[in-house]
Amino acid sequence: MSAMSKKWVYITGVLLLQAILICVSLYFLYTAPSVGISTAWDKGFQRWKVTSAEPWSGLKEGDLIESIEGLEIGRIHLIKCFFYLEDRKEVLAWYHALKDLYKRLNQKEVSFIVTRGSGRLRIALQPRELRLSFLSPYAMMPFIGFVFFIIGAAALYRKGIDEQSLVLFLMCSCTAVFYIPNTVSLLPETVMEPHFQFLISIVQALFGSLAYLLMLHLSLLLPKRNIVLRRFPRLLWLMYPLVILVDATLHMTVISLNVLCICTLAVLATCRSYFSCANPVEKQQMKWIGAGYLFGFSPIIVLCLIPVILTGETLVDPSFAQIFSVLLPLFMAFAIHRFRLMGIDDLLHGTLIYMATMGLLIGIDLGFMGIFGVRFGGHLDLRQRGMAMLAFAITISLYAVLRERGRFFLRRLFGREPLREREVLSAFTDGALGQSPLSIAKCLESSIRNTFRPKGLTLFEKGNGVGEELLSAFRGISDPILLWESPLKEKAPSADMLLALPMGRGQEVDYVLFSGELPGGKLYGSHELRILRSLLRQAKLLYENAWLYEEEKRHLSEKEKIFRDLHDGIGGIMTNIGLLAEIARKSPPVPEGGGPLSTISQLSQEGMSEIRTIMHSLDSTDLTWRGLVSELRGLGSRMIEPNGIAFEMEGILSNGRTRLGSFLYLNLLRIYKEALTNVIKHSGAARVRVRAEIGPESIVLSIEDDGVGLQSKPYGGGRGLINIEKRARDIGGALSIQSGDGTRVHLEVATKHEGDVNGEVVPART
Structure with a gap:
């Protein structure tokens, strides 16, 4: 039986037991005999006294019951539960008395002998069923x-x-x-x-x-x-x-x-x-x-x-x-x-303050009434009533003041001086303003350490495998988390960590700060948590602004590099076109399809392609990893297949949230194009295999051919290799070139990532 099934068996079983007890009890209460009275034991007369009676019963309030149908009524006869008895013998006697009384009250007419005033009366009445008259506040x-x-x-x-x-x-x-x-x-x-x-x-x-x-x-x-x-x-x-x-x-x-x-x-x-x-x-x-x-x-x-x-x-x-x-x-x-x-501390503290305040107010109220001449124990005249109301009004007006002073006194007494939220926020803001995102996270850590002095404080950030796995669990959370009441307590680096503070941009979490207990074995109370929430909100605001500023600086840097590249690449092409045009102008006519004009045509097409690539890279909204793989596939097919070389490519996508930057996109295409150009010009290959793997940790690009390798001829005359190595360094990539039966160019670039998605394989195309 599963755990859930066991739960329902326990819950249903108890519900069924309660339902049976209630139904059986209702039946016996409904059919119980009623004589229209309620009674209480009179210790002085040692008799049951009628405390209230229905008009139809014939009995009256104050009657002392001596006997019912000849059965002398003692203390045990009208007791409803044996909790008022002492020992087993008395309990069993009570049980037999119940049977005797029940037998007599189940007759059509019952006679009561009662003492009313100084006389004894015999009263005959007809018992009824109790029905729903048993209903009462009980x-x-x-x-x-x-x-x-x-x-x-x-x-x-x-x-x-x-x-x-x-x-x-x-x-x-x-x-x-x-x-x-x-x-x-x-x-x-x-x-x-x-x-x-x-x-x-x-x-x-x-x-x-x-x-x-x-x-x-x-x-x-x-x-x-x-x-x-x-x-x-x-x-x-x-x-x-x-x-x-x-x-x-x-x-x-x-x-x-x-x-x-x-x-x-x-x-x-x-x-x-x-x-x-x-x-x-x-x-x-x-x-x-x-x-x-x-x-x-x-x-x-x-x-x-x-x-x-x-x-x-x-x-x-x-x-x-x-x-x-x-x-x-x-x-x-x-x-x-x-x-x-932590709510129990507030409850106990608030209750203690309330009780102490009310005790003081009662004493003050009595003191004022004594001063105003209000005397108890007799009838209050109009003046004394007015003085009593005045004393009460003065006392009520002191409630708020006494409560606050009492709270302050108790905090001083128990060593719980409240932190001033405004001062803590001001100190943190002064230290974090204008800092980098990482420095802001460090400022938050320092502020919490200096303010609360917890026994343990650990900051997890992006950049290591354990941290990445941990950060993904806190995605979408922006408030302090009490780990002892959260499933995320399993993610804490140790059992001593009691509080987690996630920080990042939007739904993303870039840092998680774990905190242990406070000095003296205390936990964070509601006041401390309120300060932490304010600190975290302020830190998140500063962090997002700093991150946007860093992103803007990075974009500007990328654009500068792209425009510099544009100047060098397109400028060189245009210079060559100008020189060739001058040569063509001074040279005699050449047959169609040859000479400088043919080269000018090729250079102009190359320049247009270069401009399109750069313009596309500048439009960051269109840059996706899937688009990059498609562009690599299309470019390779257009360059390789017209030269009679078989082209095959495999693309693997397992990165769904990392942003593809313009600079990275452009340089990957340039490296890829340079490598394919060298294959076409120098390898003599019959087949080219390309593998592009876009993962959460890195990008891997591999170009492999079955040509002659590097031994017989310099790879690209040296210039192509230099360009590839330079661009790989610009994007922080690791480049390796292996030669044997063919040449293999392998590039690996680390990427920033914000979470993994399921891998997706793009089928190979031959």
């Missing part, structure tokens, strides 16, 4: 569980089936299943089918414990396997049957202590992992986990647990406080995927 709680499931499924689907993502998915799935029976137990008025009510209580306890144990399991896996798991890999798996056995005792005190121990171990494991991590990325991961515990559990502890211990009541509905618990799996997913790792 019915929305399974959606919290479904959010857990979505987070776990997304983490599993995105990252794959590794141990971390699988354990997170199982933790979220157990929590999602836990919320269903947890909600169902709160919805019936009095009782529903007792076997099902007892079963969902067991499911609630089991999946709740498993969810907390999986949370501990995940804490021991992040950021990497805990040393305990590495030494004893099966130890944690033995805890799962142990937890199931603890739940099987049905002793709620033991179960609660077990869950408390698991939660404590999870928090301690997270703290230990954070303080033992040396890698800054792993530290950020553990910050996310710690923040998950902080923001996920703190609202429940502060708003529910502590108030219950102190006053016996919660400040808010527990279902509201449980909404915050979804932050725990969400932050864990961020840690596993290394997503927005």
